[in-house]
Amino acid sequence: MNAEIIAVGSELLTPFRQDTNSLFITGKLNELGITVDFKTIVGDRQSDLISVARTALSRASIVIFMGGLGPTEDDLTRECVAETLGRELRRDPTIIEALRERFASRGYKMAENNMKQGDVIAGAEALDNPRGTAPGQWIQIEISGKKKIIILLPGPPHELKHMFEEKCLEKLRNAVPPRHIAVRVLKIAMVPESQADKRAAPIYQAHKGVETTILANAGGEIQFQVRAQALTLEDAQKKVDKVVSELEDEFEDAIFSTQGESLEQIVGYYLQMRGATLSVAESCTGGMLAERLTSVPGSSRYFLGGAVVYDNSLKTSLADVPPLLIKEHGAVSREVAVALAVGIRKRCKTSYGVGITGIAGPGGGTEAKPVGLVYVALSDGDHTSVQERKFPGDRERIRHWATQQALDMVRRKLM
């Protein structure tokens, strides 16, 4: 069975807004073995909406409308779908009563224009919306001997997601032939996208029944999503596991996560597992590494803090880097990275200390020390390792690569 998803709303046709609900819906449909063949975005004009509805019903078995169920004049999805199907709208007194109570419980009187939210297409089932005022609708019909399912959902993401999960998934599962889908996610750090694809392609191309998607973020992280369908979950898992184990052989310890965790979460797990603590001294990344570490709830158990030593005087006053060392080797140097890691570790009394110094650009580069040059050091008190890297891209990307490098060094150290 195939689906078309239709996002309704003129704001989605501006340069500033974008439908993202369809990604969520697509994920859920795929889990049921339903593919999405078309997505359409249309404004609030009646004739446009009817044209889109007609086209969708001619080419998809499941048509999902998102948005246009509100109380204003611009909200026309109900009316247009009814007209496309040649059915009338019937005002449901139970819905009106529930709406009235909803408003009353908050001390408001229901406005007249909310009345139309009680209009249900003849033959449709209304879908309760506990998170908002717009009920959804579910319609099963036959057009030219073909079964069609039409679903109307509200536009706000938290209303739509809740309604789709609670009211639609079970119905859809009963309406489509049973399938089982297995998915695994592998994440790797510090391998450029082109290289990752080149190394992975012979593997995923040899397994045609398994779908492998490669996603790269701009700062040194690659995700492989491996999916397969089968009549039993066991068969689907077998297919996926085969590809995953070949990818694991290829990428070995560059793989940092097999359950979807972020690199900062993984580093957190390892630190907690070992009862260890971490501090950081950041120059060019200016707090980004600390921000990533503290984005994980509970990170205070292993991350104590550190210093943002943008100015050279702070490299000394907050992380005890000797001024002479900076003078001799320059602020962006292997030696200063090491001194930052050693100094911040001592200051913060942590098991490990990280130091980062580099040139994030766009200015400040020289021939000897170009934009993108970064030194990252990791100290455990006895030993300090340091990596020199030359990262590509703009300021934002270089800074992200540098934090990724630091996190990956900590991970490998603790592995």
Added chain:
Amino acid sequence: MNAEIIAVGSELLTPFRQDTNSLFITGKLNELGITVDFKTIVGDRQSDLISVARTALSRASIVIFMGGLGPTEDDLTRECVAETLGRELRRDPTIIEALRERFASRGYKMAENNMKQGDVIAGAEALDNPRGTAPGQWIQIEISGKKKIIILLPGPPHELKHMFEEKCLEKLRNAVPPRHIAVRVLKIAMVPESQADKRAAPIYQAHKGVETTILANAGGEIQFQVRAQALTLEDAQKKVDKVVSELEDEFEDAIFSTQGESLEQIVGYYLQMRGATLSVAESCTGGMLAERLTSVPGSSRYFLGGAVVYDNSLKTSLADVPPLLIKEHGAVSREVAVALAVGIRKRCKTSYGVGITGIAGPGGGTEAKPVGLVYVALSDGDHTSVQERKFPGDRERIRHWATQQALDMVRRKLM
């Protein structure tokens, strides 16, 4: 004139990828007075592509295809558009020669399957692609007495943007009636979205010819985009200025930017203008404020750095907060925020110091000190001001609100 944008590629129908090119194209079309009425996303199946092309040509004057111009079997946009128009494809020897040279200059032999990238729809003009191998195409035709423009663009964003700007904009400008468009952007800080909309609605609703879009990010920033069209630029600007000046009267000094600058850029301007410097001591925001400040190129001129004092011991060792103060008032308190601001300012020898402490959640809240409670302090050496705020949302949002509050306090101090 109205347009339909069609994104081609099966990967755009997965839960992981999303067309973003259409936002760029929409912005450029709007500047020419062309509205986008439909967006369609379709996979690489021939019959689907032809159905989508046919529908688009029946309802839009300008139809823009993005993607599907590569050399593989899945790249079918050329073939499908030709079939929809009932025209043949002609292999252009000049394009083939240029492709061959492109590959040769990099030391590669052109593969056989690249040959089809030289196929041009009869009557179309090929659009050179200096950034990739896929040329675009531009076709002007008449269907049932109506003029239509069809554009084929490559999918990769950097190829598409370059080709659209260099090869298509001028042609489009000549093809549509002349219009002038004026745009102004206002940004405001620390006003919740619902309140901003409520206060702005009477203004923008009273000016029907002016289009006002409100964009809110999740952490305390609202953007008003005000746009108007007219036959002369002066008239368009007059219309926009009227709405802008009314918005300025309503929001007064909550407006921090009228030229699109970010709040961290504005704070940077003010600090530089006054020859002043800044340092920060962050607890719950864990480096996010420093990260935002240092995301601005050249920020080393006014931002010296600071400390991430996640652990209480570091509040003392890096920012000189007396341990007794923490014991007496708790780490999340007005008093500790003040001590952090004062302490870090002295340590870093800056004109201003900021201290942040709070509960970002999801854990750690109590009845007296719930998740979302944040104290932000700003010290100039003589005086220290402090704000207690209760921010909504999840960990990420609370942290972002807190950094926004800090930046806005610095801005207001320097204004």
